[in-house]
Amino acid sequence: MDLHIQGKTALVVAASRGLGKAAALALAQEGVNICVAARDVNTLNQTAEEIRQHTSIRVLAVPADVSSRHDLERLAQAVRQELGAVDILVNNAGGPRPGLFVEMSDEDWLQAFNLNFMSAARLSRMVLPSMRERRWGRIINITSIGVKQPMPNLVLSNAVRTGLVAMSKTLAGQVASFGITVNNVCPGYTMTERVLALAANTASQTGKTSEEVITAMEASIPMHRLGKPEELAALITFLASEQAAYITGATIQCDGGYFQGLM
Numbered sequence: 001m002d003l004h005i006q007g008k009t010a011l012v013v014a015a016s017r018g019l020g021k022a023a024a025l026a027l028a029q030e031g032v033n034i035c036v037a038a039r040d041v042n043t044l045n046q047t048a049e050e051i052r053q054h055t056s057i058r059v060l061a062v063p064a065d066v067s068s069r070h071d072l073e074r075l076a077q078a079v080r081q082e083l084g085a086v087d088i089l090v091n092n093a094g095g096p097r098p099g100l101f102v103e104m105s106d107e108d109w110l111q112a113f114n115l116n117f118m119s120a121a122r123l124s125r126m127v128l129p130s131m132r133e134r135r136w137g138r139i140i141n142i143t144s145i146g147v148k149q150p151m152p153n154l155v156l157s158n159a160v161r162t163g164l165v166a167m168s169k170t171l172a173g174q175v176a177s178f179g180i181t182v183n184n185v186c187p188g189y190t191m192t193e194r195v196l197a198l199a200a201n202t203a204s205q206t207g208k209t210s211e212e213v214i215t216a217m218e219a220s221i222p223m224h225r226l227g228k229p230e231e232l233a234a235l236i237t238f239l240a241s242e243q244a245a246y247i248t249g250a251t252i253q254c255d256g257g258y259f260q261g262l263m
C-alpha cells in the first residue's frame with residue numbers, strides 16, 4: 001500500500017535504539033526524510049548510518065537530551081535548516097525510573113514530567129506553526145500500555161504518561177481543522193533494552209532471574225510473546241500516512257492482547 005508520505009520530513013526523538021529507532025527505519029522505508037535524536041552521539045550516528053544504508057532518503061542525526069528545553073530548541077532549528085519543516089513528529093523518550101510511590105522524591109516526579117511530558121509538549125509547540133500553515137501534520141506520541149492499565153512498580157510512567165494522553169486529546173481537537181492529527185500509541189512489553197533493564201530490576205528485587213521475569217511477562221500476554229519493535233513501528237507509520245487522515249485523538253495499544261479492558 002502506498003502511504004502517500006514519500007518526500008515528507010519526520011522528526012523522531014529518542015531514536016537511536018529500540019522503539020524510536022524502529023519507527024525511524026519504518027518511516028525511512030516509506031521515503032520520508034528523517035531526523036533522529038538521542039543523547040549518545042556514537043549510537044545515534046551508527047543508527048543514522050544504518051538508516052542511510054537501507055534507504056536513499058536524507059537522514060540527519062542531532063545529539064539532544066529531550067528533557068532539556070535548550071536541546072530541543074537547538075534540535076528544532078537544526079531540522080528546519082537541514083531538512084525543512086517537520087511534517088511528522090514522533091515524540092518519544094527514555095522511560096522514567098521504576099519504583100514504588102513511597103520511593104519517589106519531588107525531583108523524581110519533576111524529572112519524569114520533563115522527560116515524558118514536557119519533551120512532547122515543547123516539540124509539538126515548535127512544529128505546530130508550520131504544520132498549521134501548510135495544513136498538514138502528524139504528531140504521534142509513544143506512550144505505554146500503562147496509560148490504559150497501570151503497570152506495577154512504574155508509578156512515574158503511569159501517572160506522567162496519562163497526563164500526556166490528556167494533553168494530546170485536547171490538542172487533537174484544537175488542530176483537527178488544520179489537517180493535523182495527534183495520536184498516542186501504547187506499546188505493551190516489547191523486546192528492547194528498556195524491557196531487559198526492567199526485567200533485571202524486577203529480578204534483583206524478587207530473587208528471580210531476568211529470564212524468569214521475561215517468562216512471566218510472556219505468560220501475562222495472550223499471544224505468549226513479547227512484541228517486536230517493528231510491530232509498533234508499523235502502527236506509527238500507518239498513523240503518519242495520508243490514509244490515517246481521519247484518525248485523531250486516539251490512543252491505540254499494540255500489546256499482543258495484554259490490556260483486558262474495553263477501551
Ligand SMILES: NC(=O)c1ccc[n+]([C@@H]2O[C@H](COP(=O)([O-])OP(=O)(O)OC[C@H]3O[C@@H](n4cnc5c(N)ncnc54)[C@H](OP(=O)(O)O)[C@@H]3O)[C@@H](O)[C@H]2O)c1
Nearest residue numbers: 014016017018019038039040065066094095144190192194
Ligand atoms: N519496550 C517496551 O516494552 C516499552 C513498553 C511501554 C513503554 N515503553 C516506553 O517507550 C519508550 C521507548 O522505549 P524503548 O524500549 O525503545 O527504550 P530503549 O530501548 O531503552 O531506547 C531508548 C531510546 O531513547 C533514547 N533516550 C533515552 N533518554 C533520552 C533523553 N533524555 N533524551 C533523548 N533520548 C533519550 C535512548 O538513547 P540515549 O540513551 O543515547 O539518549 C534510546 O535511543 C520509553 O519511554 C519506554 O518507557 C517501552
